Amino acid sequence: MSQPSLFSARILTVSQTTLRIRKLLEGDMELQDVWVEGEISNLSRPASGHIYFTLKDKFASLRCVMWKAEVMRSRPDLQEGISVEVHGRIAVYEPQGQYQLIANLIHPRGEGELFQEFMRLKTGLEAEGLFDAERKRPIPNLPRLIGIVTSATGAALRDMLDTLSRRLPLVRVILCPAPVQGVEAPSALVEAIRSVNRHEPDVLLLGRGGGSMEDLWAFNDEELVRAVAASRAPVITGIGHETDFTLCDFAADLRAPTPTAAAELATPVTLADLGQNLQEMQIRLTDRMLQHFTEWKGEVTNLSDRLRYGSPERGIQIAVQQLDELARRVWSAASHELQVRSGNLNGLSSRLLALNPQGVLARGYAIISRKEDGAIVSLVGQARGVMTVRVSDGEFEVKK
């Protein structure tokens, strides 16, 4: 510090000064992406939803804030006095002339190291090809036997069984319970996966409810990850929540965000789908049969037509037809004959009528017969004695 000059060339305002400090701090790249470890104190959670606290160690303290959006996203479990690792960036709050750490991640202390370990393992197994996409096997559409490896007492088991029960109660489940956290968990889980596989399930569910990274740590165990990759049945993992990723998830054939989702992915076809499919099958079956019947009926009709054509029945029909025709012709011939005859009769009758002697008498002729013997007198020599003269309206006698 040099001696202050009374007549400095330039005087800064508070704002200008603060702005300059701000530019300095916020221009420091290391301070903009920093992990800071310390102990929480002065924890405050006002109604705004933001979280304020101070990180302390033996010699210094750092004001911290986590904005509501980040709080909602990561829901950190914070308590006064606990040791944490906070990730964020240093910012200057100009009205108060304060610098603070704007936090976006807060872990209980030690998780940072776990994360390092996680990354180291992941890199190694990835290099071995254990997570390769080509290794992933398809999940069967309609499993008959589902293996479940999880804790016998956790909510994860209930969620999975409830989901399977709701979606596809036709399946059989073989459960192999195993502790899902603690030092004995990885080897127990490895053994459970092998045991269940001996029953040849169509798919295997590996599940665990939510928890901290430490709680889920068993699922990053190298031996367990290898057992998942080596499983005979395809594996679906549902470990923790949406945001949790374990190495088992990478090794699995399918990763579900939760145990419930794992059970859903294991049953792509539900009971309702089966019912609908069955209904369609029945319709196809009946339709096809009705169609066959229609075809057969057509065939039978056709055959019976052809049969009738060649059968005696047809001969008889033809005969009957011929008979009918004959009958018609017979009738018409007969009636013609009758007509003819009746015509003749009329002719005869008129001729007969013309021959009636009465008609002759009416024209003025007379018939003379001998009274003694009734003989007709048509010659003069025949006339003798009393004779009867017959005219048109009667007769009288004459004497020769």
Next chain:
Amino acid sequence: MAKSNTKKTGQPVEELSYEEALAELEGIVEALENGQNALEVSMKMFERGQALVGRCNGLLETARLRVQKLAGDQLLPFEENAE
């Protein structure tokens, strides 16, 4: 999983699992759709198909999740409430 359904043909439908019954039913529907079978054969297939539909429907209606617990090499019935 892939069980030959011809092997199962003729088996009483009550003895068939859902998958077996469905596989056979699918076979019958296909045969009826593609085949030129004699009336009697088709009628038999149709009747078998109807029986299979009945079997499947029955299984769907009465289906209840069967859970077994693996204890060592033994399979024991698992009752969630009893645990």
